[in-house]
Amino acid sequence: MLRKIIVTLFVLICFVLQCSVFDSLAFAGIIPNLMIILTSSFGFMRGEKEGLIIGFFCGLLSDVFFGSFLGFYALVLMYIGYLNGKFSKIFYPEDIKLPIALIITSDLSYGILCYGLMFLLRGRFQFSYYFMHVILPEAIYTIVITIFLYPVILFVNGKLEAREKRRAQKFV
Amino acid sequence: MSPIIKRKGERFTLPSKYLLLILTILCTGMMLITFGTDVFNRPLNTVVGYVIVPFQRGISSMGGWLSSRSEELVQIRTLLDENARLREEIAALTEENTLLQQDKYELNRMRELVALNEQYGEYDKVGARIIGRDSGNWYSSFVIDKGADDGLAVDMNVIAGGGLVGRVTSVGPNWAKVTSVISDNVNVSAMTLSTEDNLTVTGDLKLMADNCITFSQLVDSQDKVVVGDKVVTSDISDKYLPNILIGYINTINKDNNNLTKSGLVTPAVDFEHLSEVLVITDLKQTVE
Numbered sequence A: 001m002l003r004k005i006i007v008t009l010f011v012l013i014c015f016v017l018q019c020s021v022f023d024s025l026a027f028a029g030i031i032p033n034l035m036i037i038l039t040s041s042f043g044f045m046r047g048e049k050e051g052l053i054i055g056f057f058c059g060l061l062s063d064v065f066f067g068s069f070l071g072f073y074a075l076v077l078m079y080i081g082y083l084n085g086k087f088s089k090i091f092y093p094e095d096i097k098l099p100i101a102l103i104i105t106s107d108l109s110y111g112i113l114c115y116g117l118m119f120l121l122r123g124r125f126q127f128s129y130y131f132m133h134v135i136l137p138e139a140i141y142t143i144v145i146t147i148f149l150y151p152v153i154l155f156v157n158g159k160l161e162a163r164e165k166r167r168a169q170k171f172v
Numbered sequence B: 001m002s003p004i005i006k007r008k009g010e011r012f013t014l015p016s017k018y019l020l021l022i023l024t025i026l027c028t029g030m031m032l033i034t035f036g037t038d039v040f041n042r043p044l045n046t047v048v049g050y051v052i053v054p055f056q057r058g059i060s061s062m063g064g065w066l067s068s069r070s071e072e073l074v075q076i077r078t079l080l081d082e083n084a085r086l087r088e089e090i091a092a093l094t095e096e097n098t099l100l101q102q103d104k105y106e107l108n109r110m111r112e113l114v115a116l117n118e119q120y121g122e123y124d125k126v127g128a129r130i131i132g133r134d135s136g137n138w139y140s141s142f143v144i145d146k147g148a149d150d151g152l153a154v155d156m157n158v159i160a161g162g163g164l165v166g167r168v169t170s171v172g173p174n175w176a177k178v179t180s181v182i183s184d185n186v187n188v189s190a191m192t193l194s195t196e197d198n199l200t201v202t203g204d205l206k207l208m209a210d211n212c213i214t215f216s217q218l219v220d221s222q223d224k225v226v227v228g229d230k231v232v233t234s235d236i237s238d239k240y241l242p243n244i245l246i247g248y249i250n251t252i253n254k255d256n257n258n259l260t261k262s263g264l265v266t267p268a269v270d271f272e273h274l275s276e277v278l279v280i281t282d283l284k285q286t287v288e
Helices: A002-020 A034-046 A048-066 A072-090 A097-122 A129-172 B016-036 B040-053 B053-115
Strands: B123-134 B141-144 B155-162 B163-171 B175-180 B187-192 B198-202 B213-219 B230-233 B245-254 B260-269 B276-280
Touching: A002 A034, A002 A048, A002 A129, A002 B053, A002 B123, A034 A072, A034 A129, A034 B040, A048 A072, A048 B016, A048 B053, A072 A097, A072 B016, A072 B123, A097 A129, B040 B053, B040 B187, B053 B123, B141 B230, B187 B245
Parallel strands: B163 B245
Antiparallel strands: B123 B141, B123 B276, B141 B175, B155 B163, B155 B276, B163 B175, B187 B198, B187 B230, B198 B213, B213 B260, B230 B245, B245 B260
């Protein structure tokens, strides 16, 4: 229960930060994608199911506020969370390389998917331009933010897992 | 063991594969349904209106306060220089003003003759504050702190600083989403003010950083439209009220078909530094 409340708070805070605070911290009009950081880090820390549920709700929030129709971002982020969950078996909290690699891959594939489905289909063919000016800068900025945000998520998740373990032992 | 009477400690869990499948179907269904209709919009907009918008409102007012404080510190020095310069300018302008006053009396007399109203004076407007920007980098839209409770509705036009910003595309009880005209998926039917030639103004992500938008389909066989002409919303648009200033023509190119022209428009609004907007609560009259 406590986990659910805290994860919900994480999602809400990150969303609000992303569309208010980070907008004024934008470099060259590019803002980082906190939703990807949350979705993929909970994915590889907690497994497929939690990743896909968090991805779904993160995406749904973006959909309701900024999508032209519901379900698009929810679908994309849900699959990203699910696929990141596949890596939970080889995830160790001490290792920072896997999370960074996963988050950057997730953000790049998110950007390419968004381009393909929202721009390519409307006849905007200059992929190299969009890649160099939107997708890549977003991924790099996201990684910079990850360096600060990921330890917080890891710490909170560690505390929650320790608490769950204590409670589980109590009932044995 | 019947699945209804559960033993303690044995909980029903859905494998993640099936959950993924169910949610995929749900998302696809929602996309298909909301593509044409807006059945889910009202309940969801209401819920997020009460969960997210208060946070956004608080943070944006905090952020606004902080950034204005930091700007104050930075700007004091430049302001001192500017002050001296402006004082000189005031002297020059006062003189000019007296001349213009005389012209104004003449203008007013002429206006009465042709019974022309002030530019936007005829529309009812509601002021609103921007509390959130698009969370992605692809489109340009933002959330304002007024909603259906303040009389806003979808398709209402939004202006700021004398120019067109966009239109309301989604409304909650206490918030509304405004899609701006520089957004890549927006087309506005417009006309040039001087010659009343129709053209289409389209947002472009590539030009968003330069604060520019493109125009196309301008039929101007007599080459009367020149750089610097005002572009306003046209009379034939079904979403935008007529004669709202969009911007000024920046460049004109002849299309390959030798019939139409296209080019760039510099918007009248500075979309980078937008914090308050005006929503026109009059809707364009449509043919039922």
